Structure formats: structure tokens, C-alpha cells
Amino acid sequence: MSTDRIxxxxxLRALRSRVWxxxxxxxxxxxxxRITLDGAxxxxxxxxxxxxxxxxxxxxxxxxxxxxFSYRWHPYPNDPKVDYSTEPMTLVEFTLEDAEGGGGTALxxxxxxxDRIPLARRSEAFRMNDGGxxxxxxxxxxxxx
Amino acid sequence: MSPSRAVPVxxxxxxxxxxxxxxxxxxxxxxxxxxxxxxxxVTRQAITKHLHTLGAAGLVRHARRGRERLWExxxxxxxxxxxxxxxxxxxxxxxxxxxRAFVEN
Numbered sequence: 001m002s003t004d005r006i007x008x009x010x011x012l013r014a015l016r017s018r019v020w021x022x023x024x025x026x027x028x029x030x031x032x033x034r035i036t037l038d039g040a041x042x043x044x045x046x047x048x049x050x051x052x053x054x055x056x057x058x059x060x061x062x063x064x065x066x067x068x069f070s071y072r073w074h075p076y077p078n079d080p081k082v083d084y085s086t087e088p089m090t091l092v093e094f095t096l097e098d099a100e101g102g103g104g105t106a107l108x109x110x111x112x113x114x115d116r117i118p119l120a121r122r123s124e125a126f127r128m129n130d131g132g133x134x135x136x137x138x139x140x141x142x143x144x145x
Numbered sequence: 146m147s148p149s150r151a152v153p154v155x156x157x158x159x160x161x162x163x164x165x166x167x168x169x170x171x172x173x174x175x176x177x178x179x180x181x182x183x184x185x186x187v188t189r190q191a192i193t194k195h196l197h198t199l200g201a202a203g204l205v206r207h208a209r210r211g212r213e214r215l216w217e218x219x220x221x222x223x224x225x226x227x228x229x230x231x232x233x234x235x236x237x238x239x240x241x242x243x244x245r246a247f248v249e250n
Contacts, residue, residue: 006234008234008237008238010245011151012249014248018248022244022247022248026245028247030241032244032247033243042229077234087249093196107241114230114233116158
């Protein structure tokens, strides 16, 4: 099993243009991702987002309309007292294709670069409770269900 | 966590000999440097240096058994790292399902 990447594939019963808008339009992205973003996505631009204590910065890397969208970020909720800005980021990539047999969109989401993140930090993030990763998961579960 | 502590992990995983050492320790368990260097064409000194690099990154550790020093994977830390990845993976599953509901309705 790779420790460096997470990959998700799914077929959505929606037009490619619809899926593209949901991913590339910051407002729509924020709706399903459950995050409030402070601006539109554009190549090379940093968009800040928050959801309660959860704060992220997305560095938009590449936008190829209706085909590919990628950004970098720090993948886990973190301690607001610590500056993580110089640490390695992971790369998140959305790739859209027409689903086989027509009538749908095949979407692949890949997050990679975890091997560059310090192991000590990965275990630390996992251990943290209040306001940490475990707490975020719980919040997330509460919103989803 | 300072960037200076991130560097060892990045360096440790970016070398073919060290990746082979990790795989060997993963398959064969704790081994001495003599056993680890046998048949590899890499000198004991070089293996020792690689093991210390992996050790500094928290990926392996050593223990003394009698007069021998044995090296082994630090499974606990590797396991924590894997569980962390599982959590992020589950988060993506949830986000992907919300995206599905969002575009299909």
C-alpha cells in the first residue's frame, strides 16, 4: 500500500460541465466541501478558507476547463499557534473524463505527497484531541450524518 | 514541528538503497548490519550511514542483543502514519459523496 497518495474514483450521473462547475467555482466547491472561501480560483492564486477553527490555504496550481483542476495545501487541521507555512504541502488533483458508455462523468481525486510530511508530525496530528485531527473528524461526521 | 525536522524524512525516503533496507527489514525483521550488507555490494560503512539516516527520520531503530546491534522498523510510527492516511482517506470519501449529492440533484 502506498503511504504517499490517496486516490478516489467515482462515476457521477451529471454532465461534465456540471461537475466542472461544482469543482472549479469556489462558491460551489465551498458548498459541498463545507468551507467558506474568500475568493475565486485562478492559477497561481492563494484562496483562503475556513470552517470554524478549521483554516486552510489553497494554492491553485492548474486549471484546464472541464478536464483538470489542482491545488496544494497543508492536509490536516493544525495548531493555530504554529507556523506551518514552510512545510511541504500535498497536491490535490481533480481529473474529469466522460464515463464509459456515455451519460455521466468519471471523476478521479488524488491527494499525494504525504511521504514528504514529517512522520513525527503525522503521528502528532493523529494523537491530538481537542481542536485537533480527531476532533475535526468528529465534527465532520456530525455534519455528514 | 520545524522544517529542519521535516528534512530527514524527505531525505530518508528519497534513496533506492534506503528503500531496499526498509523493505528488507519489513520482510525479514530485526537484522544486524553484517546481515543487511551481505550480498548487496554496498559497504558496511555505507549501510551504517543509511541506517542512521533512516533512524533520524524515525523510520527504524536499533536494539542491542548480546554483543550484536540489531536494526528494526519502527512499526508503531509507521502504523500511526498509515492510520493518519486512513483518516484523510475517509474524509475524502465523505467529501466525494457530498459532491455526488450536489451535482446529481
